Amino acid sequence: MTVPDPDGVGEIIASEDAHVAHNYHPLPVVIARGEGAWVTDVEGKRYLDLLSAYSALNFGHRHPALVAAATEQLGRITLTSRAFHNDMLGPFAEALAELCGKDLVLPMNTGAEAVETGIKVARAWAYRVKGVPADAATIIVADGNFHGRTTTIVSFSDDPEARGGFGPFTPGFVSVPFGDAAAVEAAVDAHTAAVLVEPIQGEAGVVIPPEGYLRALREVCDRRGVLMIADEIQSGLGRVGTTFACDREGVVPDVYLLGKALGGGIVPLSAVVANRDVLGVIGPGEHGSTFGGNPLAAAVGRQVVEMLASGEFQTRAAALGEHLAAKLTELLGHGAVAVRAAGLWAGVDIDPAVGTGREVAEKLLARGVLVKDTHGQTIRIAPPIVVRATELDWAVAQLRLVLAP
Ligand SMILES: *Cc1c(COP(=O)(O)O)cnc(C)c1O
Numbered sequence: 001m002t003v004p005d006p007d008g009v010g011e012i013i014a015s016e017d018a019h020v021a022h023n024y025h026p027l028p029v030v031i032a033r034g035e036g037a038w039v040t041d042v043e044g045k046r047y048l049d050l051l052s053a054y055s056a057l058n059f060g061h062r063h064p065a066l067v068a069a070a071t072e073q074l075g076r077i078t079l080t081s082r083a084f085h086n087d088m089l090g091p092f093a094e095a096l097a098e099l100c101g102k103d104l105v106l107p108m109n110t111g112a113e114a115v116e117t118g119i120k121v122a123r124a125w126a127y128r129v130k131g132v133p134a135d136a137a138t139i140i141v142a143d144g145n146f147h148g149r150t151t152t153i154v155s156f157s158d159d160p161e162a163r164g165g166f167g168p169f170t171p172g173f174v175s176v177p178f179g180d181a182a183a184v185e186a187a188v189d190a191h192t193a194a195v196l197v198e199p200i201q202g203e204a205g206v207v208i209p210p211e212g213y214l215r216a217l218r219e220v221c222d223r224r225g226v227l228m229i230a231d232e233i234q235s236g237l238g239r240v241g242t243t244f245a246c247d248r249e250g251v252v253p254d255v256y257l258l259g260k261a262l263g264g265g266i267v268p269l270s271a272v273v274a275n276r277d278v279l280g281v282i283g284p285g286e287h288g289s290t291f292g293g294n295p296l297a298a299a300v301g302r303q304v305v306e307m308l309a310s311g312e313f314q315t316r317a318a319a320l321g322e323h324l325a326a327k328l329t330e331l332l333g334h335g336a337v338a339v340r341a342a343g344l345w346a347g348v349d350i351d352p353a354v355g356t357g358r359e360v361a362e363k364l365l366a367r368g369v370l371v372k373d374t375h376g377q378t379i380r381i382a383p384p385i386v387v388r389a390t391e392l393d394w395a396v397a398q399l400r401l402v403l404a405p
Pocket residue numbers: 054110111112113115146147148149198202203231232233234235259260
């Protein structure tokens with residue numbers, strides 16, 4: 001990284017480059033502070049955050065209610081391990097179960113852990129409840145999926161970058177086209193434990209399935225005796241204008257996988273949420289995590305659930321999302337070749353004549369707007385839900401200038 005270095009920015013980036021593994025390619029900005037929808041770099045320049053840490057910051061940076069919940073808990077106790085009870089896990093689980101309309105919560109930390117947990121639960125359910133022969137259970141997934149970075153999860157990714165060179169892979173997964181419920185049905189057999197899908201594919205570029213897909217999946221799963229597992233780690237918790245993206249079709253999956261915004265952008269917190277007949281299959285000693293269910297994360301998570309229970313963030317995301325989608329649609333034919341939007345979440349495909357998604361992200365950075373590219377030509381827009389309509393207008397105006405200078 002060679003940039004002019006009057007204030008040490010280049011030095012900071014060079015030091016990170018020298019000592020941090022290169023598993024990311026960050027934009028050249030060094031963030032030092034954040035509040036609401038805005039962050040400030042080490043030189044004092046402000047940027048509107050339209051990534052929200054991949055929707056982990058749905059409530060914005062340092063939301064006062066979340067900071068208060070974390071601060072109060074820091075003054076009491078932060079970690080007990082689950083060798084003992086703590087006084088925060090129960091209230092958090094009760095509130096989250098109620099938000100989801102389910103019985104039980106299994107707390108973990110990262111999204112990938114929630115997915116791994118969901119896979120173990122589905123397999124255990126298949127053997128113990130459905131009667132699938134030992135070690136024969138399969139899980140149907142969708143092409144183009146992103147569920148995390150562990151070796152088992154990349155085993156069913158079709159992204160060459162995510163999986164290439166990391167074999168041998170975990171067997172037991174069948175991938176079918178996303179958005180095609182008939183393909184799922186055709187792939188179901190007596191060994192199928194579950195269908196695992198993102199209701200909207202986030203990393204793929206905010207890919208929205210055809211209307212009716214989730215309802216059709218629900219119907220196939222019911223009829224064929226298969227669990228429906230919704231990975232709502234990025235799509236859930238207010239982002240799309242409803243609590244869950246499944247709500248858009250009035251569908252309730254058997255298992256919710258939650259993460260990202262569940263930790264309020266403060267702590268890693270993920271969860272598997274399901275009814276007792278499914279999640280009850282896991283017994284003591286069969287699964288766990290040292291930090292899973294820790295009182296600090298539970299305190300923050302409980303506050304997140306309380307904020308979602310009022311519905312105000314969902315309503316706000318829906319209204320702002322409509323506004324954003326209308327503005328973005330005006331860019332079609334002016335450097336944008338496709339716009340996909342659901343609530344306050346959009347994927348914009350950039351005309352290759354204008355440049356790559358990365359180049360657009362770099363030019364937006366120079367104009368004070370943070371976005372992230374994905375799959376070459378796409379940029380993702382997922383502002384904190386606390387953003388103002390006027391700020392969105394300003395950001396889209398910057399994008400318009402970048403696309404058609
Ligand atoms: C981010 C994400 C994950 C993985 O979450 P991590 O916390 O990064 O492990 C899983 N599923 C989906 C849909 C995601 O967007």
